[in-house]
Amino acid sequence: MSVLVYTENWDGKFKKLSFELVSYASKIAEMTGTSVTTVTIGDMADDELKTLGRYGAEKVICIKNDNLSVLDNRNYATVLAQVAQSEGSKVIIVANNNRGKAIAPMLSVKLKAAIGAGVSQLPLSINPFTVYKRTFSGSSFAHVVLKTDVKIITLAQNSFDIIESNRDVKIEKIDVQIDVPKTQVKDVQKQTGKLLLTDAEIVVSGGRGMKSPDNWGPLVELADLLGAATACSRPVSDEGWRPHEEHTGQTGKIIAPNLYITVGISGATQHIAGVSGSKYIVAINNDKSAPIFEVAQYGLVGDAQKVLPKLVEAVKEIKGK
Amino acid sequence: MKILVCISHVPDTTTKVKFVDGDTKLDTTGIQWVINPWDELSLTRALELKDDPSTGVKSVTVAHVGGAGSEPTIRKALAIGADDAIRVNAEPADAYFVAAQLAEVAKKEQFDIIMCGIESSDYNGSTVGGMLAEFLNIPSVSAVSSLKIENGQAVIVREIDGGKETLTVPVPFVAIVQKGIAKEPRIAAMRGIMMARTKPIKLYEPIAIEPLTEYVKFELPKPRAACKFVDPENPKQLIELLQNETKLI
Numbered sequence: 010m011s012v013l014v015y016t017e018n019w020d021g022k023f024k025k026l027s028f029e030l031v032s033y034a035s036k037i038a039e040m041t042g043t044s045v046t047t048v049t050i051g052d053m054a055d056d057e058l059k060t061l062g063r064y065g066a067e068k069v070i071c072i073k074n075d076n077l078s079v080l081d082n083r084n085y086a087t088v089l090a091q092v093a094q095s096e097g098s099k100v101i102i103v104a105n106n107n108r109g110k111a112i113a114p115m116l117s118v119k120l121k122a123a124i125g126a127g128v129s130q131l132p133l134s135i136n137p138f139t140v141y142k143r144t145f146s147g148s149s150f151a152h153v154v155l156k157t158d159v160k161i162i163t164l165a166q167n168s169f170d171i172i173e174s175n176r177d178v179k180i181e182k183i184d185v186q187i188d189v190p191k192t193q194v195k196d197v198q199k200q201t202g203k204l205l206l207t208d209a210e211i212v213v214s215g216g217r218g219m220k221s222p223d224n225w226g227p228l229v230e231l232a233d234l235l236g237a238a239t240a241c242s243r244p245v246s247d248e249g250w251r252p253h254e255e256h257t258g259q260t261g262k263i264i265a266p267n268l269y270i271t272v273g274i275s276g277a278t279q280h281i282a283g284v285s286g287s288k289y290i291v292a293i294n295n296d297k298s299a300p301i302f303e304v305a306q307y308g309l310v311g312d313a314q315k316v317l318p319k320l321v322e323a324v325k326e327i328k329g330k
Numbered sequence: 331m332k333i334l335v336c337i338s339h340v341p342d343t344t345t346k347v348k349f350v351d352g353d354t355k356l357d358t359t360g361i362q363w364v365i366n367p368w369d370e371l372s373l374t375r376a377l378e379l380k381d382d383p384s385t386g387v388k389s390v391t392v393a394h395v396g397g398a399g400s401e402p403t404i405r406k407a408l409a410i411g412a413d414d415a416i417r418v419n420a421e422p423a424d425a426y427f428v429a430a431q432l433a434e435v436a437k438k439e440q441f442d443i444i445m446c447g448i449e450s451s452d453y454n455g456s457t458v459g460g461m462l463a464e465f466l467n468i469p470s471v472s473a474v475s476s477l478k479i480e481n482g483q484a485v486i487v488r489e490i491d492g493g494k495e496t497l498t499v500p501v502p503f504v505a506i507v508q509k510g511i512a513k514e515p516r517i518a519a520m521r522g523i524m525m526a527r528t529k530p531i532k533l534y535e536p537i538a539i540e541p542l543t544e545y546v547k548f549e550l551p552k553p554r555a556a557c558k559f560v561d562p563e564n565p566k567q568l569i570e571l572l573q574n575e576t577k578l579i
Contacts, residue, residue: 017491019492079495079497080490081469082460082463082469082470082471082472083464083469083470086464105456106491107472107473107488107489107490107491108491110448110456110457110460110472110473111460111471111472111473112460113457113460114425114429114456114457114459114460114464114470115460115461115464115470117426117457117460117461117464117542118429118461118465119464121542122542123426123542123543124426124455124457124542124543125543126425126454126455126457127454127455127456139546142454143454144452144453144454144545145345145347145451145452145454146343146451146452146454147551148345148346148347148550148551149349149548149549149550149551150548150549150550150551151453151545151547151548152545152546152547152548152549153544153545153546154544154546155542155543156541156542156543156544157542191499191500191503192469192471192499193497193498193499194495194496194497195485195496195497195498196495197490197493197494197495197496198493198494198495198496199492199493200492205491205492210578211578211579235579253475253509253510256509259367259451260367260368260508260509261509267576267578268572268576268578268579277344278344279343279344282343282451285551288576289572289576289578290554291568291572292557302557303557304554305554306554306555306557306558307558307560307568307571307572308559308560309559309560309562309565309568310559310562311562311565316562316565319565319566320566320568320569323565323566323568323570324569324579326566327569327570327573327579
């Protein structure tokens with residue numbers, strides 16, 4: 010019996026996301042009277058593995074095998090299913106990110122385990138096991154009963170605060186028998202030197218109201234000063250003013266930063282669907298009837314080109330730059 | 331090469347949803363149903379591949395799990411250009427149920443590439459494609475933003491958290507596609523709409539599968555506090571508010 014967490018690592022390091030997952034799992038372990046086991050795949054140093062104890066992990070499993078060096082969804086699901094079975098895990102937690110979404114459904118079929126996908130809170134009850142998740146792209150939420158003995162939760166990013174609860178960790182490094190992956194990676198293009206949109210606490214996002222791709226300078230400067238990532242609305246990425254990776258909204262990236270600052274975004278339903286999980290939304294738009302002001306907590310009715318330089322100055326002043 | 335595109339039928343994405351029966355069911359009154367946006371992009375890409383003779387794609391079939399009421403959505407897919415369609419005659423109980431039904435169809439009909447949208451805009455599960463591949467014991471590739479066929483081999487770009495990977499995988503496989511797979515969804519032309527009327531929709535009866543989940547209640551998001559407006563002549567006030575009230579700056 011344990012709550013099993015798949016903690017992804019990035020070149021041997023964990024990220025805030027991993028700590029959110031383990032913190033969340035610790036609370037579920039408390040609710041169900043069990044402990045937390047984590048599993049990660051790759052070559053990792055003991056010191057890094059031990060950090061998970063800070064968030065409540067009692068056992069940390071690290072699997073290393075050359076056939077797992079690329080993400081082959083079936084291989085990963087096979088390995089996680091084996092660990093879940095040998096640990097007798099009744100609840101399995103993965104992130105609702107690209108990797109989690111790739112693995113969880115296969116794991117579900119292998120273990121005949123119900124999935125609560127994109128869950129954003131602790132379970133509402135343990136018996137029946139009821140989770141809370143967004144539906145209709147954020148315009149509603151649902152209570153979903155997971156009816157099977159083993160349950161899988163994919164946890165929405167940035168939906169659970171990190172909780173420290175120091176535990177002694179037992180580290181177990183194991184190898185597994187696994188087939189050569191069918192997925193053959195030929196080329197990897199990593200986004201380097203840039204804060205990832207899905208990891209950012211603050212995001213500054215521009216829309217059509219920015220008027221031209223040449224006007225992005227002050228927006229990027231503001232983001233840099235705030236330690237924020239940059240994003241954009243769909244028309245902006247469709248026009249090629251900004252790269253597709255920056256498109257937030259229903260069909261782009263779904264993000265939930267603490268602070269989402271929009272500049273020249275009117276707030277179409279599809280855009281709001283991708284950002285409604287943000288803790289605070291700021292709207293800067295010259296149309297005071299724009300729907301973005303209905304979801305924003307802070308608003309400024311004004312022209313982006315005039316306002317942005319002044320905001321940059323104000324932040325510089327505050328930060329003493 | 332044969333492509334199967336799995337389509338789901340969802341309320342138009344601008345719908346203000348409401349619930350009935352003690353907030354247990356979607357109020358379908360007045361809802362405009364559409365093809366799930368990601369499935370529409372999948373279908374567009376599948377048709378682009380078929381248009382190019384060098385790919386060897388001979389046919390594009392759409393499959394859908396739903397009652398007779400969803401036929402207009404299937405006809406729309408046929409009007410856009412799919413060659414034929416399959417409907418599994420059952421209400422889609424949950425993702426596991428839908429994936430199991432689609433797997434039965436795929437086993438009987440044999441496809442080389444199966445395409446699924448990365449999520450549906452109604453239940454936002456992101457699970458059917460992966461489940462389907464596992465039921466079929468074939469590979470899946472998720473977050474696919476480009477799919478090409480070069481010398482009979484599928485070349486795929488997938489988004490990873492923090493970048494992109496180009497990869498190959500042998501057929502048959504399931505491609506779980508996201509934004510980028512096609513530029514704009516293809517729109518049905520008048521000729522397509524006329525032709526769709528006579529294209530075949532094959533009916534399958536469902537197999538017995540117990541759903542693993544149950545949606546017991548829906549709720550609307552809590553209203554956010556009213557927006558605090560700052561003086562447009564003094565944007566500095568905005569930064570001060572964010573600093574003092576949110577403590578994030």
